[in-house]
Amino acid sequence: MIQLGMIGTSKIAAQFADAVKDSKAYEFAAIYSRKEDTAKAFCAEYPFKKIYTDLNELACDPEVDAVYIASPNSLHFSQALLMLTHKKHVICEKPVCVTIGECRQLFHTARENNVILLEAMRPAFDPAFMAVREHLHKLGTIRRVSFSFCQYSSRYDNFKKGIIANVFNPKMGGGALLDIGIYPVYMLAFLFGQPEYVRCMDIRLNNGIDGMGEISAAYKNFIADISYSKITNSFVPSRIEGENGYMTINKISEPTDVIIHYNDKHSETIYKSEPINNMIYEAKAFAHMVKDHDAPEIYEKTSMAAMSVIEAAKEGGHSVSAE
Numbered sequence: 001m002i003q004l005g006m007i008g009t010s011k012i013a014a015q016f017a018d019a020v021k022d023s024k025a026y027e028f029a030a031i032y033s034r035k036e037d038t039a040k041a042f043c044a045e046y047p048f049k050k051i052y053t054d055l056n057e058l059a060c061d062p063e064v065d066a067v068y069i070a071s072p073n074s075l076h077f078s079q080a081l082l083m084l085t086h087k088k089h090v091i092c093e094k095p096v097c098v099t100i101g102e103c104r105q106l107f108h109t110a111r112e113n114n115v116i117l118l119e120a121m122r123p124a125f126d127p128a129f130m131a132v133r134e135h136l137h138k139l140g141t142i143r144r145v146s147f148s149f150c151q152y153s154s155r156y157d158n159f160k161k162g163i164i165a166n167v168f169n170p171k172m173g174g175g176a177l178l179d180i181g182i183y184p185v186y187m188l189a190f191l192f193g194q195p196e197y198v199r200c201m202d203i204r205l206n207n208g209i210d211g212m213g214e215i216s217a218a219y220k221n222f223i224a225d226i227s228y229s230k231i232t233n234s235f236v237p238s239r240i241e242g243e244n245g246y247m248t249i250n251k252i253s254e255p256t257d258v259i260i261h262y263n264d265k266h267s268e269t270i271y272k273s274e275p276i277n278n279m280i281y282e283a284k285a286f287a288h289m290v291k292d293h294d295a296p297e298i299y300e301k302t303s304m305a306a307m308s309v310i311e312a313a314k315e316g317g318h319s320v321s322a323e
Contacts, residue, residue: 002290003029005058005088007079008070009042012093016068016120017046019279025287029065032058055079059086066290068120069093072166073173077102080117084109089116091286094182098173100307107300116295118286119303121186125281128255131271132240132247133191138260138268139242145192145224146241147184149252150212150234159205167230168209175210177202177310181228183253184238185215188224189305190298191240195219200313203231215313254278 004026006013020026030050033039039051052058058067059082066089069079077097083090084106096119097103110117123129136142155165166172167179177185177200188195195217202213212229227234237248245262247270249255258271289295 001025001027002287003027003063003065005030005032005061005064005067005083006048006070007032007055007058007067009033009038010070013068013070014042014045015277016070016279016283019277019283020068021046022277022280023283023287025284026066029063030058030061055082059083059088064088066091066116066286072169073098073178074171076173077106080106081109084113084115084117087113087115089286089290091116091118091120091282093120094186095119095173095178095307095310096303097307098178100304100311103304103307107304114293116286116289116293118282118289118295118299119186120279120282120286121183121190121302122278122282123183123187123253123255124190124299124302125285126255126278127281128249128258128271128273129187129190131258132249135247135260135270136191136240138244139240139247140244142192142222142240142242144222144241145188145239146227147188147224147238147252148227148234148236149180149183150227150229150232151180152233153230156211156231164207168205168207168211170207170209176212176228176230177210177313179230180253181213181215181226182306182310184226184228185309186302186306187252188217188226189309190302192219192224193301194305194308195224198309198312198316200317202317205231213313213317215309217309 028048031048032052067083069092159168167174197218199216202210205211211231215226217224237250240247247260250257256273260268
């Protein structure tokens, strides 16, 4: 059993802890929180053996094999670097870093210390996207990809009242692109690699944070568009269009229905499941990587490509201030 440490006690940390429990591949070794009371409350549900309020003590604990990081985005780099240099395997919530330079340094540090670094991008390990990759050839030549993730945040209501959560705080690495736009960006890179051209337009809120946006990207033979938002809702499926037909994916982060619609009007369901906590797939995949001491190269390449797209989008973007 892998002795797991965790950094963070947020809702997403609890969701991962549930997946860890169901995977039966880990033991809850240690939890870190800035406040001991918060950690104790978390331990009422998840039986961690130790509580730390000092990150260095967690990093130096010889009984911790691997660490899951679920802190604000701006802290990912420094916390992951600390754990990696102490030879802990790391699975870090998306985005693993907020710059390409930080990503490059973390993956280099992981290799230097012979440990695994994995970005916790759950759809990349979901069987639905395994089905997408397996059946993609049926679409023929790909001509357009349209990925979307727009989800109105309850924290936006507080934002409008002047209560700024981390996800809407520029200093904490917040914003719609890094919070949920990263999902379609990552999955585009996962399936098709890095595009040749990237352009972005976004809407900025009154503190300069991006509330929503769109990215246009060009590949050799097709174009792609990505839409993301934390200030509007949309339940439009994501699509991959080819010369033989098009594929729909009902939800980019938690897909349960993937269907090919052919030009001759017939359709083929290539994946269907009931909604579950699909963090179970990344938890199991990370456990296998730690046990085998090997991580497939595609995950590092995709994390790097996704961050390259994000940086290109920021550099070549156009922002509009929200009224």
